[in-house]
Amino acid sequence: MTSIEVRGVKYDLLLTNGALAEIADICPEGDLAKLNEAMAGKGRIKNISYMIAAMSKGAELAKEYDAKAAGKDYAPRALGVNDLLSLPAARLGDLAEAVKTAIQEGTETQVQLKPAKKKDGSTT
Numbered sequence: 001m002t003s004i005e006v007r008g009v010k011y012d013l014l015l016t017n018g019a020l021a022e023i024a025d026i027c028p029e030g031d032l033a034k035l036n037e038a039m040a041g042k043g044r045i046k047n048i049s050y051m052i053a054a055m056s057k058g059a060e061l062a063k064e065y066d067a068k069a070a071g072k073d074y075a076p077r078a079l080g081v082n083d084l085l086s087l088p089a090a091r092l093g094d095l096a097e098a099v100k101t102a103i104q105e106g107t108e109t110q111v112q113l114k115p116a117k118k119k120d121g122s123t124t
Contacts, residue, residue, distance in 0.1 A: 001059065002102035004052070004095065006087065011079050013098060015106025016058030023051050023103075035103070039096055048092065049084035051099045055106075 002013045015023075020032070026047045028034045038047045060076035067074035084095065 002055075002098055002105055004098045006079060006083060011056050012059035012063075013052060013055035013102040014059035014062055015055055015103055016062060018061070019051075019054040019058035020106070022054035026050050039099065044096075045092060046081070046085070048095050048099055049081045052084055052095055053079055053081045055099070055102050 003010050004013065005011075023035070024030050024032050027038045028041075038044070039051075041047075056079040057076075060078040064074045064076050087095075
């Protein structure tokens with residue numbers, strides 16, 4: 001899972017379905033294929049901040065869900081857009097890279113196939 005550090009605190013980023021929907025809203029015409037345009041265009045600073053906030057929220061909600069499934073409590077603490085906009089401008093490049101990495105991780109297909117068995121039950 002991708003993470004970023006903001007003012008000494010580590011935050012995880014996870015491309016959940018909810019985060020993906022929020023990111024699509026930021027892309028021109030709501031088209032995820034235009035993600036690079038959203039990250040390079042006129043509103044790129046706010047767009048990148050919104051993308052990170054969406055994925056931070058996604059990671060925290062996933063942690064909360066997992067904790068509840070295990071019978072535990074978890075208080076989410078996601079990054080907000082204003083938290084990100086208050087960072088020095090020099091951090092924008094780091095934030096953009098974190099977005100790209102988290103989106104790449106979130107869209108990779110992870111399939112593990114079992115070896116096919118022969119009629120006699122062996123796998124070789």
